[in-house]
Amino acid sequence: MRKSITMIKHTITELIRQAIRAAQGQGDLSSFTLPKIPLEHPKQAEHGDYATPICLQLANLARMAPIELANVVVKYLPETNYLSEIEIAHPGYINFTLDDAWLAQQVETILAAREDYGNIDIGYGKKVQVEYGSANPTGPLHVGFGRNLVLGDSLANVLEAAGYDVQREYYVNDTGSQMRLFNETLYARYAQALGQAAEIPEGGYPGQYVVEWSQEIAEEEGAKYLNMPHSEAVTAIGKMGLAKVVDCIKGDVELLGVHYDHWYSEQSLYDDGYFAKIMAILRQAGHVAEREGAVWFTATESGGDKDEVIVRSDGEPGYFASDIAYHYNKFVERGFDWVIDVWGADHQGHVPRMKAMMRALGLDPERLTLIIYQLVTLKRGGEVVRLSKRTGDIITLREVIEDVGPDAVRFFLLARAADSQMDFDLDLAVEQSAENPVYYVQYGHARIASILGYSKERVPDFSGGDVSLLRHPAELALIRQMLLLPEVVEQAAENLAPHHLTYYAQDLAAAFHSFYKECRVVSSDPADSELNKARLKLVSAAKIVLAKTLRLMGMTAPERM
């Protein structure tokens, strides 16, 4: 059973709310409705662990100077065991400092929570689907797609920790014109492999991998498809090709530690009747129009920026037809409360139509979130690498992972906000992978494992350790960092911004390394034996928090490196 702990941040926020209400009840404050109470971490340590600027915000509403208001609020704040100091600072901040003894005690809380530490309850078990990756199944994954995978996968981890019921899905675009081109290419390569003269089609896929797959098919199946009607042969070979591509992609994502709950076939939307269903719904509601021989979704009437073709004049449904059916399936058939799609910036123009589609289907557009991340620019030694589909010159995710390592790739791709453009310099990535901050974090974890190993003979049992002995500034600083994990999870979940984890991970590791330098954990001095036990508890807790943070980012927590 999944557990979660109450965040001290929320406890303090609630304390402030109660104080203001109490002051209003006693007539010391005029009555007004309370906004959300902001509580932040002051940048300077002398301002305490938490601070609220609420009195600055309420000054107008309360018709009082901020500093007077702060005085009133503080008067109504009850005594607690977790705050050692509450002070009012100019021009009206209230600063809170956590109590040292209370802090030390939190080590026990973390040890008891184990891998559940960091889990919070803001999702209330809401069913959410995160759809990410979803590259066209026409070849191995390209490096740039790594950002999509890492972003989506880490976000899914975070939402899970935040208490959502998360499903991870890969949408396999196994139909449409790109797929047909791929199949035609595959067939041409197959014919070539059997010594026939064949040209790959205009706009086809010239990559070497297609040649290899066709070769395999030729070896496995022989020449029988050469004697079939062309379209029949292409369909049959395409089916085998698709299986190979999907296997290839599954292998690629596996290398990054990405595991999907579900691979959803676009073709199945047509086979299972969802497309027919949504067409009937849209027609009945008057959201389609026929013009120029095509069937259009009149998005402009549902708040979209322009109309979109559903069925092309050649009778084939377009990609948007699938998108409508797919999302209808997600919300109505599969019952997701919330769907998050992770898309590259090259699809941003499509967002307003998706929202219009939601309205047309009678669904709340808020239930669909499109995360748009900026595309990765590939560089090699400072020069932009232009990828050419025409020449088949692509750089695969797999080769970069093999050069740099999965953890370093994940950390690098995760460490920026989705809105931030980023360059991926292949030469630099290999050169600098040894300096990747992920190793700094993992080293912290391995170091603790090493300490615990070292202590086994000298301090076989530290379960009776008294954490109240933890009073050293470096010890308390480490505990303070550990206490932030639930807040980071909350922040990352609320803003759909898993990149916060990478910064937190470094701060946490820094607090540990600093503590390690300052405080001897396993000392040979018998006078320190009780302190040793307390510190072994502290580092055990730190190991839990580091491991959890790494896991949320989809990285390994090594015992040694």
Add this chain to the structure above:
RNA sequence: GCCCCUGUAGCUCAAUUGGAGAGAGCGUCUGACUUCGAAUCAGCAGGCUGCAGGUUCGAGUCCUGCCAGGGGCGCCA
């Protein structure tokens, strides 16, 4: 031409969503291994947050106009 994203230290990026002297990593420079891992620690230097206005008690963050970069504006996905 219109729409979306971005512009912060030499480089790559953060900044709790409008809060207190704008912070990290890399790089530079100075120190620290004779007991638990130096893949580490302690410290120095580095800024007119692209430019100009505006809103606000308070702006890197919001508004307007410029400048620069990326992406989009297909019966491709």
